[in-house]
Amino acid sequence: MKGHLSQRQLIEHEFKLADSGGEEIAEHLKLCRECRERAERLRRKFAALELLRGEGSLSEEQISQVVAEATRSGRKSVVRFWTQPWFYTAAAVFLIALLLVIPKGSERRHGGETAKEPQRSRGAAELPIGRKVPDRMTVLSGISGQEASGSEISTEPPFAPASAIELVVLPRRESVQLTVYNSADLTLVRERRNLTLKRGWNWLQFMWANTLIDPTSLHLKPLEHSDKIEVEQLVFPPRLTEVGRWLIRSQISGRAAFEITYFTSGLGWRAFYMGTLSQDERRMRLEGYVRVANSSGEDYENARTRLIVGTVHLLDEIAELARRKQPYGRPGRELPDGRVSGYGGYGGARWFNGAMVDLADYTSSITAGGFGMRRPKEIRKEGLSEYFLYTIEGTETIPDKWGKRLISFDVSDIEVESLYKYDEERWGGRTIRFVKFANDQEHNLGQTPIPDGAVKIYAQADGQGHLSYVGGTNVKYIPVDEEVELNLGPAREVVVEPVLTDFATENYVFDRKGNVAGWDEIRTWEIEVTNTRPLPVEVEITRGFQTAYWTVEAGAKTAYEKHDAEHIRFNEKLAPRTERKIKYKVRTFHGERRESITLNNHSKRRLNHER
């Protein structure tokens, strides 16, 4: 062999790739030192491949896992059905059936169905037309298939199907219950659905696309045959978003009732009130309303609705969770009994400080429900730890994007006080009207707290029942036994006009240089209060001095009380169409003169009082 060996020859020789010439190369290597060294370098290079030699050890656990998984998948046999004699007959029948069905389908489209209408299974077509069907749930035939009724059900769950799903049934909601937490944009939904199961492993698919459902809160439990039906886990298949699948192991074949609970966002409610004052304005009828609005993306038909007053503590924003593609993160935590939970099953508990964990089965007193009912539905109220529960009687259908107003309470003969207030520092020179009452039994209220809401007050304008609008305001949450003052805005018929009639200064104090170091200011005020209404009124006048160093001299008939360090208050009751004048003199102390009232505060006051 002439010359040196090429790299190719060396590689082929080392790895026995050449069909011939091996002996010649071996001979050459014996004689050629340079080629031998190159071959040795190459060998050392390839020795690095040995670093990966040890990879691939297998534990017994892995072996049994693989065996279990492979065994579970079952053996599938391919049937070449086109070779079967019946195939052509079946194909012919199918074609004829197709030709018969297509014209009907096109007729239906002309009948108003839009092209965008999502495809539904046969079960969906049987549901009433005109209503959006809650089609978020389907039972799938799991890849495990139906197991023979006598055979043992595999203890190992089947592999989660990610595609090629066969729709079996579209279970409708039998009932639904909503618990709306207004303060947190949170609603607990409890649905009851009848699912038809096969004996063995079943997959139940739940979709929440275009809704605000929190998938981490999904929970499913059988209401019947709970000893024979086991909800094993909730899985979220890859590549499919907004879809969860429950794996159910059933020892029975047939229909069973299930309860599905989850949280959703987008349902809300607010309270508002209408007050009607009697002609003498001493009594009021108060009607409370609740408006429930649904923008959750889901229709709730015939829902039992409960409203929670109070603030709940939320860890996550439900709407944000619902929009997240993978809100559930990694697979679930271990349960005390050793099983691994699916997601959400116990999600509800984490939102509450203990109080709302056990929302006991709702037993509504639907005594006057049904069509043709004239009496407005009652809203039952119950205390629930620091929350309060309003239960709307019967059921309500709340479609998506709809709102519904329901009457909450209607109480007559609430004793009220009309009060007019004058405080320049708060409202300028206007007199403000208030209606005052208490949420207690004396006022025919006090059974429940009154939730936040807008109040509109009307007054009976005449004996014929005509109403006039008096004013409106927003009220904050009113606990039981608490007083409430409704601000109805400026009053025109009760006028308060303060006039400064005299001003003087005295008691100047000078420092060593002869500069003024302190003095007193004396103001004499005359407040004219006019009531032009045909009703007696009570007026509360607040006067401020912008200093805490003051004394007031008022007439013997003029009563005042110190409200705080810088303010006094006069309370005057005026007969219909009368006026009254309040006179008082206020002395304010400035500079070093303040010290005199500070040092001799008690004695000064006593002196003034005696004077």
Added chain:
Amino acid sequence: MESTDKSLVEAHCKGDPEAFSELVRRYGGSVLGFLTRMTASPELAEDFFQETFKRVHEKAHTLRGDNFKPWLFRIASRVAIDGFRRRRRVGIVSLDEGIDCGGRDGGKVKMAVTADSSYNPSQQAIEAERTRQVRRAIALLPTKQRATLVLAYYQQLSYSEVAMVLGCSIGTVKTQMYRALRTLAARLPDISGGEQ
């Protein structure tokens, strides 16, 4: 007497669950090693490994003759190639994957070295780096070359068996092998320097 692969496959086809376990026990390590080197990702390799034996379980009745091992690796390589296509991850290998610091075997290695009085952290780091370089060099090979190299070199299949696995001629196998080795000769680290 140890059962042959053929008798195990036959027993499995007749419903003997133990036969399949034995086949997994016998070839699982090789298949996992093959797939780990093919994918350069232990997690992906485990997925493919599961899928390989699932297919073996389902298709065992289609095996003709007694070439179980090539047939098995043919399935494994098919699974890997299909998996790559599906995941569009051919040739994309994270440099951080598979380093012996957090893997299943990494812990064992570390324990063994720690027990050794000649434990040398810098030597261990060098070795880990070299292993990473080798894994990367193999991972960067075209899929067929990689499969050929892994089957012939690591799994020690004959070239004719590799040809059966990959469904090509022996000549093609040898060409692929040569090309793989030529590339590796340029890319593999020289381990002689580290032993000085």
